[in-house]
Amino acid sequence: MITSFITHPHCVLHNMGPEHPESPKRLDAIHARLALEGILQQTMQSEAKSVTDEQLMLVHPQRHLRSLDKCVPCHGLTNLDNDTFMNPDSLKVARLASGAVVRGIDQVFRHQADNVFCAVRPPGHHAEATEAMGFCFYNNVAVGAAHARAKYGLKRIAILDFDVHQCNGTIDIFANDPDILICTSYQYPFYPWRYLRPEADNVVCTPLDAGCDSRTFRHAIERDWLPALQAHKPELILVSAGFDAHREDPMADICLEDEDYYWITNLAMDVARGYAGHRLVSVLEGGYNPEALGRSATAHVKALLGLPYHEKQSEGACRYDAPIAKG
Numbered sequence: 001m002i003t004s005f006i007t008h009p010h011c012v013l014h015n016m017g018p019e020h021p022e023s024p025k026r027l028d029a030i031h032a033r034l035a036l037e038g039i040l041q042q043t044m045q046s047e048a049k050s051v052t053d054e055q056l057m058l059v060h061p062q063r064h065l066r067s068l069d070k071c072v073p074c075h076g077l078t079n080l081d082n083d084t085f086m087n088p089d090s091l092k093v094a095r096l097a098s099g100a101v102v103r104g105i106d107q108v109f110r111h112q113a114d115n116v117f118c119a120v121r122p123p124g125h126h127a128e129a130t131e132a133m134g135f136c137f138y139n140n141v142a143v144g145a146a147h148a149r150a151k152y153g154l155k156r157i158a159i160l161d162f163d164v165h166q167c168n169g170t171i172d173i174f175a176n177d178p179d180i181l182i183c184t185s186y187q188y189p190f191y192p193w194r195y196l197r198p199e200a201d202n203v204v205c206t207p208l209d210a211g212c213d214s215r216t217f218r219h220a221i222e223r224d225w226l227p228a229l230q231a232h233k234p235e236l237i238l239v240s241a242g243f244d245a246h247r248e249d250p251m252a253d254i255c256l257e258d259e260d261y262y263w264i265t266n267l268a269m270d271v272a273r274g275y276a277g278h279r280l281v282s283v284l285e286g287g288y289n290p291e292a293l294g295r296s297a298t299a300h301v302k303a304l305l306g307l308p309y310h311e312k313q314s315e316g317a318c319r320y321d322a323p324i325a326k327g
Helices: 009-013 025-036 062-071 090-109 140-152 168-174 214-232 258-275 290-305
Strands: 003-007 044-047 115-118 157-161 180-187 203-208 236-241 280-284
Touching: 003 025, 003 090, 003 290, 009 025, 009 090, 025 290, 090 115, 090 140, 090 236, 090 280, 115 290, 140 157, 140 168, 140 236, 140 280, 157 168, 157 214, 157 258, 168 180, 180 214, 203 214, 214 258, 236 258, 258 280, 258 290, 280 290
Parallel strands: 003 044, 003 115, 115 280, 157 180, 157 236, 180 203, 236 280
Antiparallel strands: none
16 A cells, blocks of 8 residues: 655644644654554655645635634734644644645546545644634645546545544535535533534434443444445545544543554545545544654554554454455
């Protein structure tokens, strides 16, 4: 498998303050762990390119983009909400994050890579069509989905989101769009407190109780996501890869392990292999314990590369071994 690793050195320029959990150190932790284990060297590394206004406007109205532009401070920070702050470089970096997903989609459709991991920030899945929130400015995965549909004429796309927070922005943009299947797992009830039980035919919700462990998580994903994915037969898999459901993460109370991210990535790859010609593009969302984030993202990239995990599976955790049935 050829796995593309897309990032950009300017991702560190977006900084919401030394105490903010969505820190430039997150990408440092991922890069360091991947390099330490010799995984980074096995990927095809490339830099993100800035998204265009036209690509952003496939999901965000022009008036919203101009409103965000007017908020950019000349120096220091300005706050969009209690959690989301902007410095003079924030929107430039956010454009690179969305642009990374666009470039990743182009790579898989040009047969330059089988799959892609976009190690970029700020995250995007809380950004609604007309509202930036939850550390997010533009909805990176939604911009990618819209680009794939506009440029390559796709009819069926699946977005898989396993962040501990529900992807309210992605739902806001694509609710009731029959061409876009959204599968989302998240702690319930929990931030963002909206769209937690959306009445949309194309959204598959997997709410998880605080304290949820590996076995419960895996059974819930197999029960909820697999039938919907088999029925949808997606031509492209997009992944909002949030790693903040890890048991060591300070943001929530789900108790996943490193290997759960290897497992769910393999599940996504199995779907991509069965229906999408291997095409899968993943973009970083949450994950706020640097050490756990580095290990979890490394497990994710190992699975994308088709490498063995090497560690003993957690006792009692179920395995997913069944192939995705075609037809």
